[in-house]
Amino acid sequence: MTTNKAPHRLYLHENEMPTRWYNLRAGMKELPDPMLLPDGTPAQEEHLYPVFCKALAHQELDDETEFVDIPDEVLDIYKVYRPAPLCRAYDLENYLETPARIYYKFEGNNTSGSHKLNSAVAQAYYAKAEGLKGITTETGAGQWGTALAEAAKYFGLDLIVYMVKVSAEQKPFRKIMMETFDASVVASPSDTTNVGRAILEADPSNSGSLGTAISEAVETAVTTEGYRYVLGSVLNQVLLHQSIIGLETEIALERLGEYPDVIVGCAGGGSNLGGLIAPFMRDKIAGKRDVRIVASEPASCPSLTRGRYAYDFCDTGKTTPLARMYTLGCGFKPSANHAGGLRYHGMSPILSKLYHDGYMEAVAVEQSVVFEAAKLFARLETILPAPESSHAIKVAIDEAVRCRESGEEKTILFGLTGTGYFDLNAYDQHNKGTMSDYVPTDEDLERSLSGLPPIAGVSQ
Numbered sequence: 001m002t003t004n005k006a007p008h009r010l011y012l013h014e015n016e017m018p019t020r021w022y023n024l025r026a027g028m029k030e031l032p033d034p035m036l037l038p039d040g041t042p043a044q045e046e047h048l049y050p051v052f053c054k055a056l057a058h059q060e061l062d063d064e065t066e067f068v069d070i071p072d073e074v075l076d077i078y079k080v081y082r083p084a085p086l087c088r089a090y091d092l093e094n095y096l097e098t099p100a101r102i103y104y105k106f107e108g109n110n111t112s113g114s115h116k117l118n119s120a121v122a123q124a125y126y127a128k129a130e131g132l133k134g135i136t137t138e139t140g141a142g143q144w145g146t147a148l149a150e151a152a153k154y155f156g157l158d159l160i161v162y163m164v165k166v167s168a169e170q171k172p173f174r175k176i177m178m179e180t181f182d183a184s185v186v187a188s189p190s191d192t193t194n195v196g197r198a199i200l201e202a203d204p205s206n207s208g209s210l211g212t213a214i215s216e217a218v219e220t221a222v223t224t225e226g227y228r229y230v231l232g233s234v235l236n237q238v239l240l241h242q243s244i245i246g247l248e249t250e251i252a253l254e255r256l257g258e259y260p261d262v263i264v265g266c267a268g269g270g271s272n273l274g275g276l277i278a279p280f281m282r283d284k285i286a287g288k289r290d291v292r293i294v295a296s297e298p299a300s301c302p303s304l305t306r307g308r309y310a311y312d313f314c315d316t317g318k319t320t321p322l323a324r325m326y327t328l329g330c331g332f333k334p335s336a337n338h339a340g341g342l343r344y345h346g347m348s349p350i351l352s353k354l355y356h357d358g359y360m361e362a363v364a365v366e367q368s369v370v371f372e373a374a375k376l377f378a379r380l381e382t383i384l385p386a387p388e389s390s391h392a393i394k395v396a397i398d399e400a401v402r403c404r405e406s407g408e409e410k411t412i413l414f415g416l417t418g419t420g421y422f423d424l425n426a427y428d429q430h431n432k433g434t435m436s437d438y439v440p441t442d443e444d445l446e447r448s449l450s451g452l453p454p455i456a457g458v459s460q
């Protein structure tokens with residue numbers, strides 16, 4: 001195949017941007033198991049109406065529609081910060097002396113510093129279109145909260161963000177950023193909800209988790225008139241919105257006469273990876289192309305590599321419906337790790353199913369080697385990567401090194417989900433050599449997995 005020499009950064013014209021999202025489920029040979037209500041019956045759209053607005057409840061359960069038109073109002077905002085560039089990491093290739101070609105899709109070019117704005121804009125749009133007054137959500141590291149604050153402000157919605165307490169304390173600038181867009185930021189667990197009060201009563205010094213913040217956000221949404229809840233990852237609807245990443249990448253690679261041999265993405269709840277791989281996974285499932293897909297997750301929160309494929313709650317407070325996914329147990333408390341966006345006990349049910357059926361691989365990496373890769377990347381590519389994204393960088397570099405050893409000229413693609421300018425404490429620790437790597441023991445995992453809810457007819 002002749003390859004046109006790729007520019008360092010290839011920006012599509014905004015008129016070339018895809019106008020439809022791609023629904024991965026429509027191409028799957030076997031669908032993910034259905035979401036279940038607490039009584040074990042599959043959730044129907046109307047069961048979700050108290051929590052999600054109607055259009056999003058529909059998208060959540062729609063396994064059939066292959067392409068979904070992106071509303072014009074959403075496209076208008078996408079065009080403010082998209083198409084996102086597809087970059088060729090020439091200097092990294094040279095440094096690694098690899099015959100592989102390394103491409104990355106850079107999603108950090110907006111104020112949230114991450115891909116999260118792609119779904120935030122969509123979710124805020126649908127909420128506004130249904131006449132809602134406000135939305136609630138949770139945020140860990142703060143990227144999702146920031147993205148949603150931007151989107152809510154744009155559409156004139158109120159926003160309450162439950163921010164994991166330890167993050168709110170460690171990242172005051174993220175909180176200020178959200179408040180700049182007029183969001184109300186509440187440190188979680190808080191005394192504003194029943195769930196939060198119960199947790200604080202049992203443990204007044206509880207520093208919070210994403211799961212707890214979700215419980216609080218859901219409770220506030222279902223008990224406040226004109227409010228609904230929105231979530232920045234894991235859900236099927238979020239993967240749908242994030243497919244814009246992969247669809248743009250497909251067009252850009254086509255222009256270069258390229259098709260990836262390996263795709264790497266970091267995986268927290270699975271939304272950027274699910275979005276990046278969407279069109280390539282479609283080809284793979286259809287037997288048209290063979291591409292290896294690798295999820296990179298933190299060794300401190302290894303849901304794919306060490307979790308169980310089981311029905312579990314999406315939150316610590318056990319208030320959400322049950323999803324079948326790779327999980328560490330909804331009571332799992334990940335150790336302090338700087339990739340806040342990857343500290344979630346579960347994984348997208350779509351990606352979980354694809355992984356379970358052998359369409360994807362996963363590796364777990366420790367944070368100190370991830371930061372080494374991050375710093376190398378920053379020096380060569382002039383982007384300070386987010387700790388989350390750096391998990392993908394690390395695994396892509398390992399792949400490129402293997403190509404050096406085997407002489408294979410593979411095309412490697414990875415997702416660079418965001419920037420790390422709010423993570424300088426973590427970089428500081430790495431610079432000073434004080435960063436630690438905590439990996440949970442088998443006993444830790446057994447303990448949290450023993451709390452999985454029993455489901456009739458499913459071995460948990």
Ligand SMILES: *Cc1c(COP(=O)(O)O)cnc(C)c1O
Binds near residue numbers: 114
């Ligand atoms: C949230 C986040 C992630 C992880 O979330 P996914 O849903 O797994 O994509 C990765 N990178 C960045 C920069 C994030 O903000």
